[in-house]
Structures are given as C-alpha cells and as structure tokens.
Amino acid sequence: MKSNKGKGLLGLLGLLVVLGIFGFFGYDTLQKSKLVTDENGVTSQNGGIKLGLDLAGGVSITYQAKEENPSAEDMSDTQYKLQQRVQNYSSEAEVYQEGGNRINVDIPGVTDANKILEELGKPGSLQFYDENWNVVLEGTDVASAKAVIYKDQQTGNNNYEVALTFTDEGTKKFADVTAANVGKKIAIVYDNVMYSNPTVQQAITGGQASISGMTSYEEAENLASTIRIGSLSLELEELRSNVVGAKLGQEAITTSLKAGAIGFGIVCVFMIVVYLIPGLAASLALCLYVALMLILLAAFEVTLTLPGIAGIILSIGMAVDANVIIFTRIKEEIGLGKTVHSAIKTGFAKALSAIVDGNVTTLIAAAVLYWRGSGTVKGFATTLALGIVLSMFTALFVTKFTLNTLYNLGFQDQKFYGIRKEKKALNFLGKRNICFIISAVMILAGVAGMVMNKSSIGNAFNYSLDFQGGTSTSVTFNEDMSLERISSEVVPVVESITNSADTQTQKVAGTNEVIIKTRTLSVEERQALDEALVENFGVDESKITAESISGAVSAEMKRDAVMATAIATVFMLLYIWVRFKDIRFAASAVLALVHDVLVVVACYALAKWSVGSTAIACLLTIVGYSINATIVIFDRIRENIKLMGPKASTVDIVNTSITQTFTRSINTSLTTFVMVFVLFIMGVSSIREFALPLMAGIICGTYSSVCLTGAMWYVMTTKKQKKDAVEKQAKKDAEKAAKKAKKSGK
Known part of the structure; x- marks a missing residue:
C-alpha cells in the first residue's frame, strides 16, 4: 500500500511538473500571439500563433x-x-x-x-x-x-x-x-x-x-x-x-479567448461533478491538451482564423467524448461487480475501438479536406487533424496515467468513480417513423425556404460578401480611427444605409484610410453612403472611392470544397464498411451525416443566416461531429450482437445499445454545446453569426445519432433478414417440389 502511495505521489508530482512546463510555454505562446500596434499604427505580433486576416x-x-x-x-x-x-x-x-x-x-x-x-x-x-x-x-x-x-x-x-x-x-x-x-x-x-x-x-x-x-x-x-x-x-x-488591419479586431480575439476560457472551465467543473475522480483526471488531461495545442499551432505555423477555431472546438469536444466513453465503461464494469482497479483496466480496453474508429474516421475526413480543399477548408482541416491526434493521445495515455496515479494515491473506493447499473432499454425504435417524418419535414421546410428566398432576395441563401462579392468603399478620414471606433461609430452609419449586418472593415496601417466592404450598392446607395460619411465624420468627399469586388470564395474554391467533402464521405464509408464488416453500418452513418448537413442548410435558408466562408467550416465541423457520435452507437451495437447472442431480437439489440450510450451522447453534446454557447453569448456579432449554426449542428448531430442511425441500420437489417427468409423459404419450396416431382415420376 505504501509502495502504491509513493508511486502515486511520484506520478502526481511528475504530472504537475509536466503541466507546469507546458502550461508556461502555452501561456507564453498565447501572450506572443497578441496584437501590438506601434506608433505608426502598424499592428504586428511578437511571435506565437499566426493569426489570419480576420483576426x-x-x-x-x-x-x-x-x-x-x-x-x-x-x-x-x-x-x-x-x-x-x-x-x-x-x-x-x-x-x-x-x-x-x-x-x-x-x-x-x-x-x-x-x-x-x-x-x-x-x-x-x-x-x-x-x-x-x-x-x-x-x-x-x-x-x-x-x-x-x-x-x-x-x-x-x-x-x-x-x-x-x-x-x-x-x-x-x-x-x-x-x-x-x-x-x-x-x-x-x-x-x-x-x-x-x-x-x-x-x-x-x-x-x-x-x-x-x-x-x-x-x-x-x-x-x-x-x-x-x-x-x-x-x-x-x-x-x-x-x-x-484585422477584419474583426482585437475585441473579437479578446472576447473569444475569454469565452473559450470560461467555456473550458464550465466543462471541467461539469466533468468533475458528473464523473468525480475520473472527471478530475480528464480535466487535468484536457489542460495539457490545450497547452500542447497552443504550442503546436505555433510550432507548425498554422494560420488561425474563425474556421480554425471551429476545428479546435470540435477536437476539444472529441477529447471530452473519448473520456466520457471511457468513464461510462468504467462505471458499467463497477456495476457488474468488478473491482475499481479491474474496472479501470477493462474500461479503457473496451472503449478503445469506439475511440479509435471515431477519431480515425474524422481524421480521414480532415486529411481529404486538406488534400483537396483550399483556403478556409484547408485551415479548418489542419487544426482539426492536429486536435484529433492530440485528443487521442491525452485521452488514451494522459487520462489513463492520471487516473492510475490518483488510484494509487488512495482514491480506490467505488464512491469516487460511480456505479452504472443496467437500465431497462428504452424503446427508441418504436418512435422511428415519427423521427423519420420530423426529419423529412425539416429538410422539406429548408427546400421551401430556398424557393421563397429565391423569389424574395434573388438567391436561395443569404450569401455574404465572401460568396457573392459586393462594393468596396475606400474612405480617408480626417483622423486616425481605431478598429474599436470604426466598429462602434462607422459601421452603424454604414449599416443604416445598407440595411445589412454583413459589413467588413479594414484599416490601412500608417494612414487614415479605412476600407469598407458591403453588399453590392446601387448608384443611389453609394451616393447616400458618401453623404452620410461626409455629414457624420466631415470626410472630404473627393477622398471616397468605390469599386465592385467579387467574392473571396471563387466558384473553383466552392467546387473544391464540395469535391473534398464528397471524397471524404466515400473514404469514411469505406473505412466504416471495412471496420464493421457490414455495408449497412456505413450506409446508415453516411445517411445520417447527409441528414445533418441538409437540416443545418435548411436552418441557413429559413433563418436567412449569412452564408460565407465560415459557413463551409460550420458544415464541415458538423460532418466530423456527426460521424463520431454515430460510430460510438454502432460500436456498441457490434458488441451487443456478440454478447446478447443469436436469440436476441434486432429490436432489443438496437434499443439496448442506444440506451447504454444515451448518457454519453447527451453529456458529450452538452459539453461541446457549452463551449460554443459561451462563445455565442460573449462574442462580437461576427462570432455569434459563426457560433449559431454550430449550436444547431450539435443539436442536430445528437438527434440523428440517437434517433436515426440505429433506426436506419435496423430498417436495412430487417429488410435483408426478410429477403433472406423469403429466399430460404423459396429454396425449401423448390426442393420440396423437386422431390415430389421425382417421386411422382417414379
């Protein structure tokens, strides 16, 4: 016992030292990433993480x-x-x-x-x-x-x-x-x-x-x-x-960092309250994850933008998810009567396949997106891939080491880990037709929204400047305008003319010139904007120029994004098919993935959310999130097919599997949702515009994983079973008829 406590104490000290070292370098990287403006108005960084044009x-x-x-x-x-x-x-x-x-x-x-x-x-x-x-x-x-x-x-x-x-x-x-x-x-x-x-x-x-x-x-x-x-x-x-200067400004960076820190803190508290000692181990591992992520972003010179932040949020969600899968398994093993030490060992072993399959599937998507994508798609893929590798490392190694260290320190009682007893399976499949109808209605509502948008605004979606271009107005003010003043004073004047929140501003360093990008303005609107700038800021009208600009996301870039997503989907389908040895698992996962994308697209159409380069990142995030959640349920179905034996009905297997993973689905979605929700509450308008579709996608991904994927696999499986039964009966009837004919011939 004393030997174990000594080993545990030594392990804890080592962990704290490692956390301290990497935490220091992570904090230093973050400080170096801050924007500094010199006396000439030139904004730069002292190192750290490379920030994109928007930041x-x-x-x-x-x-x-x-x-x-x-x-x-x-x-x-x-x-x-x-x-x-x-x-x-x-x-x-x-x-x-x-x-x-x-x-x-x-x-x-x-x-x-x-x-x-x-x-x-x-x-x-x-x-x-x-x-x-x-x-x-x-x-x-x-x-x-x-x-x-x-x-x-x-x-x-x-x-x-x-x-x-x-x-x-x-x-x-x-x-x-x-x-x-x-x-x-x-x-x-x-x-x-x-x-x-x-x-x-x-x-x-x-x-x-x-x-x-x-x-x-x-x-x-x-x-x-x-x-x-x-x-x-x-x-x-x-x-x-x-x-x-930055499109979003220092305020957006500061509020995003604060929101990220608060959201991360809430997630850690949630993990500790719900999962006790394992939750503490996960929180320490997640702290190391964040520090390593900051250091590696700087080391690999990854340019971080809003889409990149989406990739990081998704990878944090997957890191939490891996821990939740493990801890759920540990609780189940303790509930079956195993000792805590044995439960920890078995829990990690049983959770391994779901974690590996979920992360590898998403990693395949990230690799294809990086290979075939461009611009924001490639930036998203880079941060996502980096986050996935780190999340697997921290969950499978750091969390395990920390948990064993805490166990050796004396936290060996079952009360520190929780006990999950077998629950009666809920009848999820009994509601499958209702769920299918709800999904169909949501998708059809999206189609209707696109048709209405086409007739009212000329496009199926509310395309932003990134997609359809607009008007770029260059204004030279009489004084040096800070990004904060531009955001609080100039932008409202512009939006009063354009009646649109889709306004981008950039400051030309070392001058009083500001570039204002808006939707395409008519001749009358351009004149009205010039007059408003002169009236409100005393600008010399001769120092105002305007040009039409195209979208930053070209038709080729859109094509690359669609092609990359299509290829990634095919590769994910093949991987799931090979790993699960059943095309119905792969087909159900891909159908759920397509469903989630279509529902979020419907939200874009019905709510008239701005569709720009960040929308691409949002949809890609949802693809990665959806497939990971689905893999966890399918992994449990695969396991229960063996455990429950041939006598168990397909209905019981699916309902039992969804019930067993239901808490995990809710908890993982909740922690990821909290991260994005805090970002939505605290962020500037452009950040909120980015966070809202992500929240819709998280909710949709949880719904489809719990209510649709198992149901679709069940429908495909029972159809095959009926087909096999019919063919088997037909074969028996044919053999019987042949024997009868042979007998009568004699």
Whole structure:
C-alpha cells in the first residue's frame, strides 16, 4: 500500500511538473500571439500563433491585368490560380476580383508588403524555349507543378525535383517537342529569367515531366510555385499594396479567448461533478491538451482564423467524448461487480475501438479536406487533424496515467468513480417513423425556404460578401480611427444605409484610410453612403472611392470544397464498411451525416443566416461531429450482437445499445454545446453569426445519432433478414417440389 502511495505521489508530482512546463510555454505562446500596434499604427505580433486576416490583418496587394479588356473567364481562371499560388504563404489567404481587370490578394499574418511583393513576384509569363530560342510551350500548357523528394538508391541521398503535369493540349505539344529535341536542352523561362534548362533524355508522351537538379526541397517548391504562377491566363502588374488591419479586431480575439476560457472551465467543473475522480483526471488531461495545442499551432505555423477555431472546438469536444466513453465503461464494469482497479483496466480496453474508429474516421475526413480543399477548408482541416491526434493521445495515455496515479494515491473506493447499473432499454425504435417524418419535414421546410428566398432576395441563401462579392468603399478620414471606433461609430452609419449586418472593415496601417466592404450598392446607395460619411465624420468627399469586388470564395474554391467533402464521405464509408464488416453500418452513418448537413442548410435558408466562408467550416465541423457520435452507437451495437447472442431480437439489440450510450451522447453534446454557447453569448456579432449554426449542428448531430442511425441500420437489417427468409423459404419450396416431382415420376 505504501509502495502504491509513493508511486502515486511520484506520478502526481511528475504530472504537475509536466503541466507546469507546458502550461508556461502555452501561456507564453498565447501572450506572443497578441496584437501590438506601434506608433505608426502598424499592428504586428511578437511571435506565437499566426493569426489570419480576420483576426490580425496582413498585406493587401492589388494587381491589374496588362490586357486592356480581359474576358470574365480569364479573370476567373487567374483569380483561382493566384489563390493556389498564395497558399504557400498562408492557407487562409484571400484572392478576389475588383472591378473588371483587377485582382486583390490579402495575405494574413504579415506586415512587410515590400517583402511579400518581392517574394511573390510580378505574375509574368512562363515560356519553354528550345536551343534555337523558339517558344515551344506556354505556361498555360501546364496543368500543375509540385515539388517532390525521392531517395537515390545508390547514394542514399535525397534528390529534389519538380513534377510537371500538362493539359491535354500541352501533352500533345510536349510529346512533339521532346521527340524533336532528344539530347538537346529545353529552357524554362519566367518573366525573362531562366529558372531551369534540362536536357531531354527521350520523347515524353504521358503528359508528365520532371525538372531535376534542385539542391533543396525549398528550391524545388519555389520553382514549382513559379511555374504555377506562370500558368496564369493573364499577365498582371502591381497596382498598389497596403498593410491592413484585422477584419474583426482585437475585441473579437479578446472576447473569444475569454469565452473559450470560461467555456473550458464550465466543462471541467461539469466533468468533475458528473464523473468525480475520473472527471478530475480528464480535466487535468484536457489542460495539457490545450497547452500542447497552443504550442503546436505555433510550432507548425498554422494560420488561425474563425474556421480554425471551429476545428479546435470540435477536437476539444472529441477529447471530452473519448473520456466520457471511457468513464461510462468504467462505471458499467463497477456495476457488474468488478473491482475499481479491474474496472479501470477493462474500461479503457473496451472503449478503445469506439475511440479509435471515431477519431480515425474524422481524421480521414480532415486529411481529404486538406488534400483537396483550399483556403478556409484547408485551415479548418489542419487544426482539426492536429486536435484529433492530440485528443487521442491525452485521452488514451494522459487520462489513463492520471487516473492510475490518483488510484494509487488512495482514491480506490467505488464512491469516487460511480456505479452504472443496467437500465431497462428504452424503446427508441418504436418512435422511428415519427423521427423519420420530423426529419423529412425539416429538410422539406429548408427546400421551401430556398424557393421563397429565391423569389424574395434573388438567391436561395443569404450569401455574404465572401460568396457573392459586393462594393468596396475606400474612405480617408480626417483622423486616425481605431478598429474599436470604426466598429462602434462607422459601421452603424454604414449599416443604416445598407440595411445589412454583413459589413467588413479594414484599416490601412500608417494612414487614415479605412476600407469598407458591403453588399453590392446601387448608384443611389453609394451616393447616400458618401453623404452620410461626409455629414457624420466631415470626410472630404473627393477622398471616397468605390469599386465592385467579387467574392473571396471563387466558384473553383466552392467546387473544391464540395469535391473534398464528397471524397471524404466515400473514404469514411469505406473505412466504416471495412471496420464493421457490414455495408449497412456505413450506409446508415453516411445517411445520417447527409441528414445533418441538409437540416443545418435548411436552418441557413429559413433563418436567412449569412452564408460565407465560415459557413463551409460550420458544415464541415458538423460532418466530423456527426460521424463520431454515430460510430460510438454502432460500436456498441457490434458488441451487443456478440454478447446478447443469436436469440436476441434486432429490436432489443438496437434499443439496448442506444440506451447504454444515451448518457454519453447527451453529456458529450452538452459539453461541446457549452463551449460554443459561451462563445455565442460573449462574442462580437461576427462570432455569434459563426457560433449559431454550430449550436444547431450539435443539436442536430445528437438527434440523428440517437434517433436515426440505429433506426436506419435496423430498417436495412430487417429488410435483408426478410429477403433472406423469403429466399430460404423459396429454396425449401423448390426442393420440396423437386422431390415430389421425382417421386411422382417414379
């Protein structure tokens, strides 16, 4: 006993030291992440976590097409490809069209416009030359370029190359050119500078090529980036560049941090009250989780924006969920008569499959979203993936270590852990038809809302500036306006003209200029806004300019997001199918996932919530949350099929499984909901706009997991059972008839 207490005391001291060290570095990272404004009005950070344009501002560069009247198709294509180029600086960079021939690039987390311009380069033309210096290919013939690393089998050293993939037309051109130039060089020239001059070894007909001779991955990535930017449909030139302030301002960051801290505190208190000693262990593990998350966000230079915060909230919810699954299992084992020590060991073992399957499924989604997505989708995927890995580590290792440490210290009585006795199964399946009808009504109501919106506002949804663009008004005030004053004094004046809450403002550092982005304004509304600014702030009307801007989320980016989600869904379906060895589990999970997305989309339509880039992140969060909750119930159904045996009816198995996991479903949803709810209560308007759909998604995800997934699996299973029974009976009847016919033939 004394030995165990000594071991427990040593373990507790070690845990507290680790918490202290990582807590200090986490706090230091948070302090360095704060925005600091110098005497010139330039806002910057001293390190820490890179904040996105919405939280910290950055560099805004405007390019103009050299062609006098570029086509809309060329502008759209150039905007999308430029978006791919600036991903090297930040996954949260925004690219949008201004007027008919200009493109704006907003890059978060930087303040040196000249450095970015120098690194980004003027997007000139890319050309391929033969040895007689004839242009044989253009940059537009290249579909993609990426840096690759491979190991030399002879030397064991890493080699670096740039892999090129050509368009269909470029493939044919390249095949002809290489066939005619075997043994000769083909130079790759960008903006009159030769970047590479490789020798053609043989005719290349597959539409792919590689450029070797790079000394580092960075060099290969820079060349790949140069080639990608060189394949723009239009040649651009810099028109102007500014350092701009945050869209949301310091107030949004401060209130979000306070809300996060309060929400996290409430979750810890809830865990301790409900789960006692295990809850304390989970709270300590979650504290380490938060500290590690802050440190890793900074270490991996992840750019944090509102969608990124959504990923963190989801991962915290999943971290809590893993602990709740474990503690529920421990209570059940104690209820079955096992000792506390044995219950802890068995509880972790039995919870492992549900935790791994739920987290791996969501991790698959995050990986695909990062691979296929762009912009906010990629930022969301990064923070989500990082959070999932950390949540699994803290739940399976840190919580287990802490719980065993507390047990060794003397907390060995069952009263410290709680006892969960077997409850009578509730008849969830008895209400399945009512639930199906409720879901159908909600989805159809959403469709009706879209139709009504189309007739009243011209679109199925209330699209924000991010999606449909609007008007950008540049105003030079007579004094330096702080972000707080802009938010409290200028924005209300603007909204009185636009009658819309969708207003974005940015301050140009070192000047009195403020950029105001609103929905598209008519000529009369522009004039009214000018007059209101002059009247309220004494602005010189000649220092007010306005331009039409496109949405920062281009059609291609929307397509990428939809494609990424579709591919992620397919991969999740395959994983669940393989793990559960039953396509009906996978089909039910995906149907529930689609249901949740459609219901939240219906909320967007009916409530006319603003649909922008954060809406994409909200829907992706709901996808991850929904699939994780469903996996837990399916894991219990899979287990009960074996435990309850072939004599148990499918109805009893499903009802028992949902009943056993019901408390877990409610508690996990409650803790995640609290995190978002506090954010909604304390946050600024843009934060509330972001938190509200998340809360709807959490409620919907809980409802579908409890009321729909098991019911859908049951319906599919019983249909197959009936079909098998009919086929079996038909086979018996056929055999009987054959025997009768054979007998009568004799």
